[in-house]
Amino acid sequence: MRGQRHNFKETLVPHESRLTLELRSLLHSRRVAAMGTIGDDGAPFVSMVPYALEPALGCLVIHVSGLAAHTGNLQARPNVSLLVMQSEADGEPVHALPRVSLDGRARELEVGTPAWDACRAAYVQRFPEAEFMTQLGDFRFVAIELNGARQVAGFGAARSIDAEEVRRALGAAGP
Numbered sequence: 001m002r003g004q005r006h007n008f009k010e011t012l013v014p015h016e017s018r019l020t021l022e023l024r025s026l027l028h029s030r031r032v033a034a035m036g037t038i039g040d041d042g043a044p045f046v047s048m049v050p051y052a053l054e055p056a057l058g059c060l061v062i063h064v065s066g067l068a069a070h071t072g073n074l075q076a077r078p079n080v081s082l083l084v085m086q087s088e089a090d091g092e093p094v095h096a097l098p099r100v101s102l103d104g105r106a107r108e109l110e111v112g113t114p115a116w117d118a119c120r121a122a123y124v125q126r127f128p129e130a131e132f133m134t135q136l137g138d139f140r141f142v143a144i145e146l147n148g149a150r151q152v153a154g155f156g157a158a159r160s161i162d163a164e165e166v167r168r169a170l171g172a173a174g175p
Contacts, residue, residue, distance in 0.1 A: 022153045023169040033082040037073035052126040058167035059143040061119040066138045074106040096154045104144040
């Protein structure tokens with residue numbers, strides 16, 4: 001690089017904590033979450049939902065059937081919690097599994113809006129095999145707008161984080 005000047009300030013990226021990098025990796029590497037909703041009788045209900053990330057909107061995207069119990073619960077009471085966790089590994093302690101409990105609010109998206117288009121694109125990119133389901137009238141896209149989270153990255157590595165930190169973690173995964 002003799003004779004060339006390089007402006008290092010232009011190539012620096014803002015510092016992110018190790019825990020934020022680990023949260024980003026977890027959210028990008030996993031594809032399903034356990035979602036908790038509240039039923040009409042006030043009882044908790046947990047279901048498995050595939051999810052996609054839509055960083056520009058700062059949300060998780062789920063695609064739900066109108067026949068599913070959780071869909072009615074979301075429509076009546078939009079506050080939800082989602083648990084995303086690393087898979088178990090043989091011989092490893094399960095108590096230290098990386099995981100995050102996300103606190104959010106569900107919002108059903110109107111077909112044909114820019115948000116619907118963006119969320120559909122994110123979902124189909126992650127789940128190309130589900131593209132045909134996006135044409136079925138019984139299914140709808142729901143954006144989970146995140147309010148915060150509780151992250152456990154292993155023993156002694158836990159924290160509560162605000163919505164802005166979670167949205168940063170939704171951003172593109174590293175190379």
